[in-house]
Amino acid sequence: MTTTAGAHPELLDRRADYPILDRRTYLINNSLGAMHRETRRRLDDFADLWDSEGVVAWNTWFPEMMRVADLVGTVIGAAPGSTVLRANVADALASVASCFDLGGTARSKVVTTAADWPGSHYFWTEQVRRHGGELVVVPYDEGGISVSTDRIVDAIDDRTLLVSVSLVQFRTSALLDLAPVVEAAHRHGAVVVLDAYQAAGCLPVDMAAYDVDICVGGSVKFLCGGPGNGWLSVAPRLVETLRPAAVGWISHAEPFAFEWDDIRYADGIGRFAGGTPNVPAAYAAAPGYQAIVDIGIERIRERSQSLTQLLLDGALERGFDVRSPDDPNRRGGHVTIDPGNAKRVHDALIERKILVDYRPGGGIRIGPHFYNTTDECVEVLDAIAELAAS
Ligand SMILES: Cc1ncc(COP(=O)(O)O)c(C=O)c1O
Known part of the structure; x- marks a missing residue:
């Protein structure tokens, strides 16, 4: 050869x-x-700052978390300021699911596929088991390499609340023909949750152009960011309408006011920030992300x-x-x-x-x-x- x-x-x-x-x-x-190779130096930067500045390091760490989240946003075509770092996809999905009431209304169906990430399958199965609703898993086509777009589209109807699909399937690398899925979901009033983990860093992902509502993923694969950083991006047109139940103190509009009343949500994606972020993971990931953006x-x-x-x-x-x-x-x-x-x-x-x-x-x-x-x-x-x- x-x-x-x-x-x-x-x-x-x-x-x-x-x-x-x-x-x-x-x-x-x-x-x-x-x-x-810069990851080692960045982890030293993180440690030096902690060691030299103590608690004042947060003045550097918080803006750095947002900068690094936006680097991911650049790679996945998310609007600036619409991406937040979370622990992993499972954690990001928990935050997303907490915005919706699966058992409460006539709209309570989650459509996903047999080619999706098993962790996400476990997640949606348990959500439906505990909170009600229905999970529809579109099977593989004959041959077991991909799932037909037509079958996903056919599974979406007026009872569909969420369509949770992977852009690139982890087992076979099949790339989903996303546009018809987004079109069908929106025609029926459903929200699309796209898992772009296997795609980010190796092929163009354009969340805004696809008109995807929510995009999740992480950093260990082609982004070369290492473990500890999942990410969650929400379309700006949607984010202010979402009220996550899985929140933490940084999801508050004024976290340092330490108010005891009902949460006043932070503007935009900040409401999905949760608790204290994983700062060293973001420091470690930045050089990997930056290389993808630069190339x-x-x-x-x-x-x-x-x-x-x-x-x-x-x-x-x-x-x-x-x-x-x-x-x-x-x-x-x-x-x-x-x-x-x-x-x-x-x-x-x-x-x-x-x-x-x-x-x-x-x-x-x-x-x-x-x-x-x-x-x-x-x-x-x-x-x-x-x-x-x-
Ligand atoms: C498509 C996809 N989603 C999610 C994950 C990982 O999920 P988590 O970040 O929850 O570990 C993987 C692989 O690790 C994956 O291939």
Whole structure:
């Protein structure tokens, strides 16, 4: 198999910013993106400030949290000032769900899909179990790679309160055709909650252009931000109408007034801030986010598509079963392949310091980022072929 450098080979100049790339064949960016070398320095900045300023450090930390949240907002096409950092997607969803009364009205249906994140499935199942309402889970199409947009649209009706879907599916990397889903949801008066976790940082996400109501995700994958920062963005046209029950003192319009009355909500996204934020996580994440913004998501997408296509074609050439869409425009940032005995092959790859992951019902997930070389993609395919045959 002959390989080229792939799209935008100039991005390889940035490899030195991600030290692990010297020590591992790092192809698992759909699970945990590589740490940016500036992250270590930023964590020192955080510690220095705490150590030197004590409580006065909050005067720096609070504005920094908002700046970092807006960096994520830039990546997902959210309006400035409409994104807040939360612990993770589960935490962000809890905050979102607390705005709605699932059991209270004729509008009490949540539509989601079998391809969504299991944590979100557990979440909505328990919400409905405790508070009432109905959960409709649209199944996979035959073949188990994607969920048909038509079936999601058909499941949405005038009783639908929320439509909770992933832009890129975590198992197979299938990319949802979102526009018809948003159109159907809005036609029926439902709110769209988009999980853009697997998409953010590897393909263009434009919350405003999609007219999505609420967008959630986190930082450990292609954003290279590490754990501790989930994010929640709410369309400015909607946010003032939402009254979350899962609030904390920083959700208040004047947190430092320490009022005892009913909450007076902060303006805009501030009402979703909750309690004391995870400052070190935001410090750690900023260099990863900034690199994505500086490079530009279009260039990243073009490189990602060229690398995932190379992986997909190479997998087919070697006779592996491919569990991701072959159309690059219907695919996210990883390719799932099943060479047979995927779990055993995966474990052996890790021993060889070729980092990928394994998902039951899918296979081996390989998620290159802009800093991966085509040689690394060929290396993993050759290693899989050798291990699968042994
Ligand atoms: C689509 C998607 N949503 C959510 C998550 C994670 O959710 P949480 O932030 O609650 O751990 C993942 C993967 O970790 C994912 O792939």
